[in-house]
Amino acid sequence: MAYDYEKSIRPGKLPHIWCPGCGHGIVMKGLIRAMDTCELDRNNTAIVSGIGCASRLPGYLDACTLHTAHGRAAAFATGVKMAKPEMTVICCGGDGDGTAIGGNHFIHACRRNINMTYVIMNNFIYGMTGGQFSPCTPTGMKASTTPYGNPDPVFDISKLAIGAGATFVARTTAAHPREIDKLIAQGIKHNGMSIIEVLDDCPTSYGRRNKFRSVVDMMKRLKKDAVPAKAAAKMTPEQLEGKFLTGVLYHDNEKAEYTEQYAALIKRVQEGA
Amino acid sequence: MTRTLLTGNGAAAWGMRLARADYLPAFPITPQTEIIETVASWINRNEIECRMTTLESEHSMLTAAGAAAATGVRVFSATSSQGLLYGMEMLYTVAGWRAPLVLVNVSRGLAAPITLEPDHNDILAARDCGALQIHCATCQEVLDSILLAYRLAEDWRVRLPVIVNLDGFYLSFTREPVQIPEAAAVNRFLPPFDSGNLCFRASAPTSQAVAVLGGGPYSYFRYQAYLAAMNALGVFEEIGQEFRKQFGRSYDLLDTYHCDDADILFVMLGSFATKAREAVDHLRASGQAVGLVRPRLLRPFPKMALQRVLAGKQGVAVIDQNLSPGGGFLYTELATALYDQSTAKPLLVNFIGGLGGRDISREEFFEIAAETRRAVTAGTAPLPRLLFTAAELREVRKLQAIAGSRREPPRREP
Numbered sequence: 159m160a161y162d163y164e165k166s167i168r169p170g171k172l173p174h175i176w177c178p179g180c181g182h183g184i185v186m187k188g189l190i191r192a193m194d195t196c197e198l199d200r201n202n203t204a205i206v207s208g209i210g211c212a213s214r215l216p217g218y219l220d221a222c223t224l225h226t227a228h229g230r231a232a233a234f235a236t237g238v239k240m241a242k243p244e245m246t247v248i249c250c251g252g253d254g255d256g257t258a259i260g261g262n263h264f265i266h267a268c269r270r271n272i273n274m275t276y277v278i279m280n281n282f283i284y285g286m287t288g289g290q291f292s293p294c295t296p297t298g299m300k301a302s303t304t305p306y307g308n309p310d311p312v313f314d315i316s317k318l319a320i321g322a323g324a325t326f327v328a329r330t331t332a333a334h335p336r337e338i339d340k341l342i343a344q345g346i347k348h349n350g351m352s353i354i355e356v357l358d359d360c361p362t363s364y365g366r367r368n369k370f371r372s373v374v375d376m377m378k379r380l381k382k383d384a385v386p387a388k389a390a391a392k393m394t395p396e397q398l399e400g401k402f403l404t405g406v407l408y409h410d411n412e413k414a415e416y417t418e419q420y421a422a423l424i425k426r427v428q429e430g431a
Numbered sequence: 432m433t434r435t436l437l438t439g440n441g442a443a444a445w446g447m448r449l450a451r452a453d454y455l456p457a458f459p460i461t462p463q464t465e466i467i468e469t470v471a472s473w474i475n476r477n478e479i480e481c482r483m484t485t486l487e488s489e490h491s492m493l494t495a496a497g498a499a500a501a502t503g504v505r506v507f508s509a510t511s512s513q514g515l516l517y518g519m520e521m522l523y524t525v526a527g528w529r530a531p532l533v534l535v536n537v538s539r540g541l542a543a544p545i546t547l548e549p550d551h552n553d554i555l556a557a558r559d560c561g562a563l564q565i566h567c568a569t570c571q572e573v574l575d576s577i578l579l580a581y582r583l584a585e586d587w588r589v590r591l592p593v594i595v596n597l598d599g600f601y602l603s604f605t606r607e608p609v610q611i612p613e614a615a616a617v618n619r620f621l622p623p624f625d626s627g628n629l630c631f632r633a634s635a636p637t638s639q640a641v642a643v644l645g646g647g648p649y650s651y652f653r654y655q656a657y658l659a660a661m662n663a664l665g666v667f668e669e670i671g672q673e674f675r676k677q678f679g680r681s682y683d684l685l686d687t688y689h690c691d692d693a694d695i696l697f698v699m700l701g702s703f704a705t706k707a708r709e710a711v712d713h714l715r716a717s718g719q720a721v722g723l724v725r726p727r728l729l730r731p732f733p734k735m736a737l738q739r740v741l742a743g744k745q746g747v748a749v750i751d752q753n754l755s756p757g758g759g760f761l762y763t764e765l766a767t768a769l770y771d772q773s774t775a776k777p778l779l780v781n782f783i784g785g786l787g788g789r790d791i792s793r794e795e796f797f798e799i800a801a802e803t804r805r806a807v808t809a810g811t812a813p814l815p816r817l818l819f820t821a822a823e824l825r826e827v828r829k830l831q832a833i834a835g836s837r838r839e840p841p842r843r844e845p
Contacts, residue, residue: 170833227542228513229488258487259458259517287459288468290485302468303457303485305475 166190171218176211179365179373181332181358185279186215188338188356189248193221195343196246203246206235208260211286211360212252212279229260232267235274243417246346247274253294254284257313261293268322268351272416275345275352280315281360289363300367315355320408325350327408331357331380334404344406350415357384357402432616437609439602439702442570443509443535443595444469445609446577448479449617450533452507455483456495461547462599463511463537470507493518496532497525500592501639503626505581506532511599512539512553519557525592526561526656528640530629531584532592533577534562538701539599540787548788549599551700551753555760561656562592563663564730566700568686570607573597575680576727578612581621582670588662596729600788602702612678620677660731667728684733686725687740689715693722694745695803696777697796698737698761700726703752703785710796721800726761734768741769744777746807748799751815752785758815759783780806784818791818 167190176182193203203221207213209228216223222245226234231249239247256264256278267274283301284290291301291308294315298307319327326348328341338356345352359365359376370376387405390398437445443466447455457467473479486492489510500506510518515536525532536554540546554564565580567573573595580593597603628637643649667684675681688708690696697707704725714721724740726733741747751759762781769776780803784791795818806812 225545261487284459287461287464290459290464293487303471303483305471 161187161191163187163190166193166220167218168220174218175214177360177362179359179361179376180211180285181281181356181360182212182215182279184332184335185212185277185338185356185358186218188335189215189250189277189342190219191339192342192346195339196346198246198346202244203248204235204238204242205248205250206231206238207250208255209286210252210255210284212250212281212358213255215250229255229258230263231255232260232263232276235276236263236267236270236272239272239274239417240420243273243421248346249274249276249278251276251278252285252292253278253280253282253313253315254292257293257315257318265318265322268319268324268353270416271323271325271350271413273349273351273418275342275348275354277342277345277354277356278315279356279358281358281364283360283364285360285363289367295364299364301364302367316353316407319351319353319355323351323413324353324408325410325413326352326406327355328353328406329355329357329402330404331384332359333377333380334384337404341406348409348411349418350410350413432613433611434608435611436606437570437574437611438465438604438606439567439570439573439597440465440537440604441469441606442573442609443537443577443597444473445611446574446595447507447533448473449574449612449614450507450578450581450621451479451505451618451623452481452533453504454496454499454506455481456492456499456506456508457483457485458487458489458492458510458514460489460511460514462539462603463509463514463535465603466509466535466537489514489518490521493521493525493534496534497521497528497530497592500525500530500532501528501629503624503630505624507535507577508532509535509537511537512541515553516541516556519560522557522560522562522592524640527652529590529656529659530592531581531590531624533580533584534592534594535573535577536594536596537599537603538596546787547599549601549701549752550786550788551596551751551760552755554594554596555753555755557594558730558760561660562594562730563589563660563728565593565595565727566725566729567595567597567602567727568702568704568725570602570605570609571680572682572727573602574609574611575674575678575682578617578621579667579670579674579682581624583663583667585624586662586666586670587627588666589659591656591659591663596701598702610680616677620674663731664728664733664735682727684726684728684736685740686727688723688725690722690724690740693720695719695721695800695807696741696744696747697721697723697750697799698725698747698765699723699750700729700752700761703750703791706791706793707750707796710793710800713793714797714800719800732764732768737765737768738772741777742774746803747777747779748782748803749779750782750784750791750799754783754786762815778803778807778810778812780812781815782818783815789818789823
């Protein structure tokens with residue numbers, strides 16, 4: 159039986175803006191399934207985004223949604239969560255939005271370990287503005303602003319999140335749709351900052367410039383280079399050359415969650431007074 | 432000299448190319464991106480010598496721009512709207528450093544609601560930062576203004592950053608015939624940047640824009656930057672004349688059209704003024720003595736020039752493509768400029784139009800002229816009036832119905 163996505167989509171909002179072959183739709187479906195798995199109350203769920211193709215996602219979903227300023231999703235989401243700690247807060251956005259102009263907010267939300275789930279769609283490029291390189295464009299790959307190949311080193315979003323203090327970090331790809339919803343659901347259930355990095359494809363701005371013949375090509379590449387973290391433990395560094403790990407990369411249940419810590423502080427100070 | 436079709440963005444890129452800018456920090460934002468893409472393609476083809484870096488935000492972009500200018504190289508950059516606001520902190524800083532550079536702003540209305548289309552609230556937010564502002568109405572003017580801007584910015588009497596403004600979409604993406612001057616002629620008009628003591632030199636260091644504690648030195652340096660900005664009025668006229676001798680096109684502080692014998696004047700900024708110009712032709716054809724004034728330089732404000740042009744007029748319709756609590760910016764600024772005259776002042780009537788790229792039709796200019804005349808007859812000006820039609824209101828009501836979010840005060844039980 160076909161999965162009922164329509165109940166979660168705002169009437170009249172489709173068709174979406176994404177190009178044919180874009181992976182953002184796969185991620186959106188994954189998010190819907192994850193929200194169903196977690197039985198989220200739509201009136202008690204805030205989905206926050208910045209600016210960019212991926213940031214258009216919340217507009218299609220039937221929940222409390224905020225489409226905000228470029229790079230600021232994590233800051234807006236922090237405001238929502240602090241004002242209403244009982245709400246489930248989910249951020250959506252791209253690699254450019256989250257790690258370039260919004261990099262500051264991203265790492266500080268991780269550092270605080272505030273309870274939210276950030277689904278970051280990493281398609282290696284600024285898609286909406288026409289294919290400029292982002293902090294996640296792999297070194298050597300082409301973008302409109304790097305015609306000879308990107309000379310810059312790259313952010314590993316998951317490692318960045320772990321280093322910054324997020325307590326649940328997982329990675330998958332748009333070519334692994336079944337894993338997307340499982341990881342997002344785990345992220346939502348985790349009490350703390352959860353980063354779900356979904357490696358995604360942008361056939362229009364990234365694929366064409368980098369000699370991918372088709373969307374299928376891009377998807378095959380994502381599948382080929384993905385190594386489940388568990389399997390990687392048994393592999394040699396040579397075997398892992400050029401690959402990336404998927405699945406749960408980091409999980410820490412010990413670190414205090416920010417809004418709880420804050421509430422405890424208020425209680426302690428007031429009782430002490 | 433080549434005559435070709437260029438978009439406003441293309442013209443801006445050509446201005447940068449002819450000015451031989453050494454460094455371009457960049458960050459993409461609609462509708463400006465085409466400028467940096469054009470320059471990037473020239474760098475790629477080895478047609479120009481320039482270093483370009485893509486930063487991670489406009490804030491870093493303007494920081495890099497100011498720092499590069501402080502090392503003594505010629506710097507160009509471009510942004511738009513939200514980007515200009517995000518980099519605003521650095522604009523004040525760079526102006527305080529007295530580091531000359533040229534920044535192009537492609538005007539776009541500010542969020543919220545988000546839009547891509549133009550109005551002037553973005554550029555006018557930068558009016559107090561210390562950077563000078565040149566506003567353009569045509570693609571030719573965009574190219575020429577960038578050359579003028581570098582002369583102005585680098586002049587020893589000024590030494591401030593200059594922002595050249597063009598309207599998004601209406602000018603940025605509209606192709607017009609543009610004369611591209613010969614590089615040799617531009618080199619004569621705009622010699623290489625002499626940065627003077629603005630440079631890095633460990634053996635003979637100078638301090639610039641360091642922290643000052645205490646209001647005295649702070650007041651001194653801020654006032655010095657203010658005086659430098661005011662010098663720009665005279666300097667602009669001077670280099671405008673030099674530009675005419677070199678290239679045959681004249682750029683005064685004000686662009687005036689049929690002003691001498693007019694009793695009613697339109698005052699407007701930017702490319703929408705070309706619509707007013709066309710309306711003036713029609714109004715003249717029907718026997719009405721209407722003219723148009725378009726300030727090119729907005730910072731510093733060409734107060735004396737405006738006083739002269741507006742002297743003896745009955746009514747002035749100030750058409751603001753921006754909105755601020757208290758009325759349009761140009762209206763309040765113009766009222767201030769006219770106040771300290773002892774002679775009779777024209778009646779100012781304020782119209783708000785062209786917000787978020789909303790068109791201003793010919794008929795609306797007719798109505799503006801008629802309303803201004805009515806106000807002159809009555810002897811009092813009405814409150815600022817928004818140009819907005821019943822059909823537009825119906826469309827908005829439809830959108831509101833879809834959004835389900837009409838703002839009403841909470842109902843209280845009696």
